Amino acid sequence: MLLLRSRTVIGLLGIAGVACLLVCSFGEMYIEITYREKIINEIISVQHKDLFFVKQDYISPDDENIGERENAFFSELSIEPGIILSTLLKVNDRIAYGEDGKTVDVYSLYTDTEMLRICGIKGEYKAGDVIVGSRLKGILKEGERITSLGREYTVVAFSDENTKVVPTSIYSSPEVCFEIDNALVILNTDGVFGTGADVYMEITEDADLSAIKAKIAELNKKYNVGFTLQNIDDALEIIRDNKMKSANDKVVIVYFAVLMAVLSVATMNMVDVLSNRREYGILCSCGYTKRDLSKIIIIEDCLIFVIACFAAWTIRGVMLQYEKSVVKGMRLDIHYRYIHGYNMAFVIFCIFLSSISAMLYLNRRSPSDLMREMN
Amino acid sequence: MIKLEGIHKYYGAGEGRVKALENVSLEIERGELVAVIGMSGSGKTTLLNILGCMDEPTEGKYYYDDVDVTELTPHQKDMFRKKHIGFVFQDFALLPQYTVYENIELPLIASNVKRTERKRLITDILRQLGIEDQRDKLIKKLSGGQKQRCAIARAIVNGSELLLADEPTGALDTKNGEKIMEIFKELNSAGKTVIIITHDMKVAGTCKRVIEIQDGSIKRF
Ligand SMILES: Nc1ncnc2c1ncn2[C@@H]1O[C@H](COP(=O)(O)OP(=O)(O)OP(=O)(O)O)[C@@H](O)[C@H]1O
Numbered sequence A: 001m002l003l004l005r006s007r008t009v010i011g012l013l014g015i016a017g018v019a020c021l022l023v024c025s026f027g028e029m030y031i032e033i034t035y036r037e038k039i040i041n042e043i044i045s046v047q048h049k050d051l052f053f054v055k056q057d058y059i060s061p062d063d064e065n066i067g068e069r070e071n072a073f074f075s076e077l078s079i080e081p082g083i084i085l086s087t088l089l090k091v092n093d094r095i096a097y098g099e100d101g102k103t104v105d106v107y108s109l110y111t112d113t114e115m116l117r118i119c120g121i122k123g124e125y126k127a128g129d130v131i132v133g134s135r136l137k138g139i140l141k142e143g144e145r146i147t148s149l150g151r152e153y154t155v156v157a158f159s160d161e162n163t164k165v166v167p168t169s170i171y172s173s174p175e176v177c178f179e180i181d182n183a184l185v186i187l188n189t190d191g192v193f194g195t196g197a198d199v200y201m202e203i204t205e206d207a208d209l210s211a212i213k214a215k216i217a218e219l220n221k222k223y224n225v226g227f228t229l230q231n232i233d234d235a236l237e238i239i240r241d242n243k244m245k246s247a248n249d250k251v252v253i254v255y256f257a258v259l260m261a262v263l264s265v266a267t268m269n270m271v272d273v274l275s276n277r278r279e280y281g282i283l284c285s286c287g288y289t290k291r292d293l294s295k296i297i298i299i300e301d302c303l304i305f306v307i308a309c310f311a312a313w314t315i316r317g318v319m320l321q322y323e324k325s326v327v328k329g330m331r332l333d334i335h336y337r338y339i340h341g342y343n344m345a346f347v348i349f350c351i352f353l354s355s356i357s358a359m360l361y362l363n364r365r366s367p368s369d370l371m372r373e374m375n
Numbered sequence B: 001m002i003k004l005e006g007i008h009k010y011y012g013a014g015e016g017r018v019k020a021l022e023n024v025s026l027e028i029e030r031g032e033l034v035a036v037i038g039m040s041g042s043g044k045t046t047l048l049n050i051l052g053c054m055d056e057p058t059e060g061k062y063y064y065d066d067v068d069v070t071e072l073t074p075h076q077k078d079m080f081r082k083k084h085i086g087f088v089f090q091d092f093a094l095l096p097q098y099t100v101y102e103n104i105e106l107p108l109i110a111s112n113v114k115r116t117e118r119k120r121l122i123t124d125i126l127r128q129l130g131i132e133d134q135r136d137k138l139i140k141k142l143s144g145g146q147k148q149r150c151a152i153a154r155a156i157v158n159g160s161e162l163l164l165a166d167e168p169t170g171a172l173d174t175k176n177g178e179k180i181m182e183i184f185k186e187l188n189s190a191g192k193t194v195i196i197i198t199h200d201m202k203v204a205g206t207c208k209r210v211i212e213i214q215d216g217s218i219k220r221f
């Protein structure tokens, strides 16, 4: 009925709206963490002890002939990009790795404008299109639909024989792209391996690792590139660390932002109570108990947060729709599936947190004290 | 009905402590019409606030129908006020941005009275006080006398048995003041206990009983 605080409600709405946008992004964060955690576990399940890779340590080379230098690097290292795993696997093959024989679907999946450029493919592409390693040319046909890990993809092209660099896109899928073909195994967890190429190689059992490392270091200097030799175990550690670090960073930022928003709402509540002291006192004289007043505050805050949450959810939805229309992606839908319980609990906590100071203020003062105008 | 025993009230603490009431003891029976008089700053409002549970005494006992009010929890005191007390203030203490109807509705909402019942009660009370045609007017558009009628309506709509009025005629001209006093007398003869603070000896003279407070103590019963 009577919104005593109608004067401040609009201000509160604004701030709560921001808060709830943050709450929603917090939810997304949560998805990312759990989802990525799953990926990491998946990677672990395909651990292949003998699989080494030469990791590129820099993110984006700023000079133009970097590609040439890299090629020179690899040819001198005598790792011919393209011949690393001798087994030819089919997309959709199910392979077992590791001692406990865990299985994973093999799929080759990657599309990106950069990739298209490198592969010399022109024309439009959609997320969900795959460019398949050239070795699968005999098995798959262009335009064929393949299913992998429950996803459907369309083969749009085959990569060049000598494809080496596969950069990631900003909308890259977080799946592990285990393209076992054409010299590349792409553990495509964006940002982890940098946006450049990681070349994977199989090293014979009796190979002298330290010698290879020394050679790499020497060649790095020579060609002004930055590669390191890593075992997949090391890589997984790095993935985990980086993922958790970036997730934690985001969580801290969001926590901080939500905290600020809650503080602002709490401040607005206090301003309201202070400027409407007399009105609250009058309500007491009319028979409202302190509990009634607390209830009014909580209910109004709830209302504000619910409206703001709905607004945030809608805004996020529209944004996603736009993103989807741009990238024509599929996993963006995930946002909606996860946006319940967890977020609601958090919102309720925020409401409580932002109401408490005003409620305490009212409860600590006698009605006659409230009715007196402040001097 | 009301029994105060050795009530003291001090504001603040230490050197800046202000004495508002000192050793006040009195009894008021059901159905009485009492005037409280005294100089400005003598403690009249303080006494009324304690009677209405708007404030707590520093010391002393307050019994209401044998209930020791001073021993109640804060929430019980709130409930006590909701159930038994109606307030009328000199400055009306109405919410100006709401209508007459909405202001009178407040105590009923606080007591969870149903909407239809609220409507019936408010219509009755508006008629009783002769302001039914002001029903949907905003408070700020009323005259002083109309405002005070509205405030009285709000104080009694819930059926509270004890009416506490702090200089209800203070902001009104003589004619309107007399009319308001008439209302209080009518309410009193209908069975309500009424305690009225006043500066006006003429007003006090119309009450059956006058209590004079001087410097925080009761001087005359
Ligand atoms: N909240 C307060 N803090 C400090 N002192 C107060 C407070 N309220 C009242 N007093 C003091 O207590 C004494 C009694 O005040 P009270 O308001 O009861 O007087 P009153 O008889 O109602 O006066 P008036 O006729 O002017 O309304 C005064 O000296 C006043 O200054």
Ligand SMILES: [Mg+2]
Residues within 6 Å of the ligand: B044, B045, B046, B166
């Ligand atoms: Mg007074």
